[in-house]
Amino acid sequence: MTSKDVPTERSNGELINNQGTSIDSKTVDESSNKVKDVGNAQSSISTRESGALSTKPEQDIINKIVARYGNNVEVLYVRPSRMKIRVLPENMISIAGFIKENFGFDHAESVSGTDYPKDNQIEVVYHIGSYTVEELIPKILALSTRTNRDEPRLPSLISIFPSVEYHERETYEMIGAYFEGHPRMERFLLPEDWADIPPLRKDFRIKGR
Amino acid sequence: MLKDLVNPTNFNLMVGKLGDVLIKAFDMPLGYAINWGRIWSLWPVHLETACCSVEFGAASGPRYDVERFGIIEAFGSLRQCDLIVVQGTVTRKMAPRLRMVYDQMPEPKYVIAMGACAITGGLYIDSYNVLPGIDGIVPVDVYVPGCPPRPETLIQGCMLLQEKIKRSKIR
Amino acid sequence: MTDFEQKVDETMKMGLQIVKETEEDRLMTLSVGPQHPGSGHFRFTVKVDGDYIVYCDPDPGYVHRGEEKMSEYRNFIQNIPHLERPVIHDSNNITYSYSLAVEELVNIEVPRRGQYIRALASELNRQVYTLYWLAIYGIFLGHSTMFMWPTGDRELFIDLLEALTGARVTHAFNIPGGVRNDIPEGFKDRCLRQIAYFEKRLVEYEDIFYNNPLFRQRTEGVGTLSKEDAIRLGVTGSVVRASGVPFDVRKVEPYDIYNEIDFKVQYMKSGDSFARSMVPFFDMRESCHIMRQLLDKMPPTGEVRTKLQPNPKGPAGESYKRVESGRGALGYYIISDGSPKPYRVKISVGSFRNMLALPFLLIGSKLGDMPSIYWSLNYWPVEADR
Numbered sequence: 001m002t003s004k005d006v007p008t009e010r011s012n013g014e015l016i017n018n019q020g021t022s023i024d025s026k027t028v029d030e031s032s033n034k035v036k037d038v039g040n041a042q043s044s045i046s047t048r049e050s051g052a053l054s055t056k057p058e059q060d061i062i063n064k065i066v067a068r069y070g071n072n073v074e075v076l077y078v079r080p081s082r083m084k085i086r087v088l089p090e091n092m093i094s095i096a097g098f099i100k101e102n103f104g105f106d107h108a109e110s111v112s113g114t115d116y117p118k119d120n121q122i123e124v125v126y127h128i129g130s131y132t133v134e135e136l137i138p139k140i141l142a143l144s145t146r147t148n149r150d151e152p153r154l155p156s157l158i159s160i161f162p163s164v165e166y167h168e169r170e171t172y173e174m175i176g177a178y179f180e181g182h183p184r185m186e187r188f189l190l191p192e193d194w195a196d197i198p199p200l201r202k203d204f205r206i207k208g209r
Numbered sequence: 210m211l212k213d214l215v216n217p218t219n220f221n222l223m224v225g226k227l228g229d230v231l232i233k234a235f236d237m238p239l240g241y242a243i244n245w246g247r248i249w250s251l252w253p254v255h256l257e258t259a260c261c262s263v264e265f266g267a268a269s270g271p272r273y274d275v276e277r278f279g280i281i282e283a284f285g286s287l288r289q290c291d292l293i294v295v296q297g298t299v300t301r302k303m304a305p306r307l308r309m310v311y312d313q314m315p316e317p318k319y320v321i322a323m324g325a326c327a328i329t330g331g332l333y334i335d336s337y338n339v340l341p342g343i344d345g346i347v348p349v350d351v352y353v354p355g356c357p358p359r360p361e362t363l364i365q366g367c368m369l370l371q372e373k374i375k376r377s378k379i380r
Numbered sequence: 381m382t383d384f385e386q387k388v389d390e391t392m393k394m395g396l397q398i399v400k401e402t403e404e405d406r407l408m409t410l411s412v413g414p415q416h417p418g419s420g421h422f423r424f425t426v427k428v429d430g431d432y433i434v435y436c437d438p439d440p441g442y443v444h445r446g447e448e449k450m451s452e453y454r455n456f457i458q459n460i461p462h463l464e465r466p467v468i469h470d471s472n473n474i475t476y477s478y479s480l481a482v483e484e485l486v487n488i489e490v491p492r493r494g495q496y497i498r499a500l501a502s503e504l505n506r507q508v509y510t511l512y513w514l515a516i517y518g519i520f521l522g523h524s525t526m527f528m529w530p531t532g533d534r535e536l537f538i539d540l541l542e543a544l545t546g547a548r549v550t551h552a553f554n555i556p557g558g559v560r561n562d563i564p565e566g567f568k569d570r571c572l573r574q575i576a577y578f579e580k581r582l583v584e585y586e587d588i589f590y591n592n593p594l595f596r597q598r599t600e601g602v603g604t605l606s607k608e609d610a611i612r613l614g615v616t617g618s619v620v621r622a623s624g625v626p627f628d629v630r631k632v633e634p635y636d637i638y639n640e641i642d643f644k645v646q647y648m649k650s651g652d653s654f655a656r657s658m659v660p661f662f663d664m665r666e667s668c669h670i671m672r673q674l675l676d677k678m679p680p681t682g683e684v685r686t687k688l689q690p691n692p693k694g695p696a697g698e699s700y701k702r703v704e705s706g707r708g709a710l711g712y713y714i715i716s717d718g719s720p721k722p723y724r725v726k727i728s729v730g731s732f733r734n735m736l737a738l739p740f741l742l743i744g745s746k747l748g749d750m751p752s753i754y755w756s757l758n759y760w761p762v763e764a765d766r
Binding site: 254255256257258259260263264266267269270271272287298300302303306310332333335336337338339356357359 | 413414415416421441442443444445446449450453461462465468469512515516527528531532534535538548549550762
């Protein structure tokens, strides 16, 4: 890899994987270009946080994942202590099992869903961390996937990371994404008589705004 | 002369005046005594909501001691309380339960709306799950503004409620 | 058998048949409802078989105010007042994490004196929160001294915070870029005196509250969470530290100036309710050491805030930052699309993650242990509902 301080995976707005070729999967579209990396300018802030400028351990992890899965994985950014990859919904369970067994990531910190109405997609991001492996404790791997907005169905990761149980229920009622395999997919925080669309969608407007 | 006294109009007048004298002698002190008992033993229901519960807890603490006014948070059941302090935001999920709690209290009962969220919805006026004030659910006696109100403000609100009770007729 | 024994046998068989009960009759459903002598609105349903709990189902959402949706309609600075209300008594930590994430998006740096003041306010808030937690623990266990003493001591810390920020509980002190104002004169001496007084008080707390045989009986061995289960369920904060995992965000991923402060992570190995009650107490003691070092090492002069444009915005991107709050790792995931308002704000709170341990621990334990298990999990309903 290059010897820049914070190697980015992005150049000229195109998405590239480690082998240097651009990925042509169905999840690439214009909105992902918006999620640009502000990596280079941030090294001054990152130093005071983690004290480490190099991202070699994170890069190693990403290299191993890409070596195993090749084109099915899209690397979005690699920053100090934070990595983000994007996969297709069908491959979620196998990739999650792979990172649990090979690296030692063992719990999910949060599950969030975002609505992108312009591309007609919903993105669900799992932030996964580790409590057991010493080198991985400060790092967080963000595993994200995109699915169609009108029929959002995703496999549930509850068999691999049992800590996502309540998070997935909340994502279901807030954004509308249905997780298949979850034992209890019901509303959780909203009132029992909620009859409107899921609140975090962009076409749900708060009154008066 | 006795015949003059005991004719109908005079008799009615005499009975009327006797009734007035009796009311002044017994009804007012009795009402005063009953109201005095109610004022100095207002027991609130333990209904902690979102944020203002922190200041209510601080008001029950040793510095802003609200127990000297007789307001003890009765940890027993709500069937023996006569004050409900709605502290903070009431959401749409909580609203039927608030009404149920209010209905279960025995008469006479009083309601204090504490905090901006209980009065008009406050900071969360444009949230999808928050009621704009509790006026539509329970009849409120005293409004205590603030976000959250300081414990001294809450105590002043309780004293206003005491004034209101003093002036009311016993039911 | 003799005649007599035969008769006894027949009678006993008849008696047992008359009183036979079905499986469903044995269970009773209790709804520990949204109004209960605890804190906040949280409902959970338990089914009990005699004295043992066999089923538990939490039902949050009674204080769900829609913070994440509201954040999309306000710009980065306007979000501070309503984002600090989920945990009103620990408000500096929840805005600390938000400020760190926004600073990464907008790409500004905070001056050193501002960082020290931020950390000082955060530690003061940690003390205030833990004392409130201890006070409500007293209400749960029916120990009224445990309610009165921490509430009184908490007022002294709130006085310090009021001198620093101007408000008792809702400070709005941390903003993206630093803190709002500098510390007043004489604050450092006041703070040091308060810390010295409080350390003596902590010795008394340990004697009266923790060395109490009744408290120990009610909490030792109750609701044990083993290390593997704690990791599998993904709990955080003092719950995971009480089960043997020394995870403290200030140590593993130091933010701001925490890599210059010397302190130890407090953890215990037993994982029962008693350990979960002791770890916050040790945290308070450690926090006193941290505050002394912060007051020592603070640069004597300097700016406290980087001034921002009226509508700050940065390039499109995303950021995930976390901070150690009173309840655990509090993370913010903010996505921005280049406009002054965030596109998506996701708050990952410690209470929501710890809620998963509640049914796991309650099932199989006695009904009388429910208060100590529930409150030792450090669950604050308003924060979990956001």
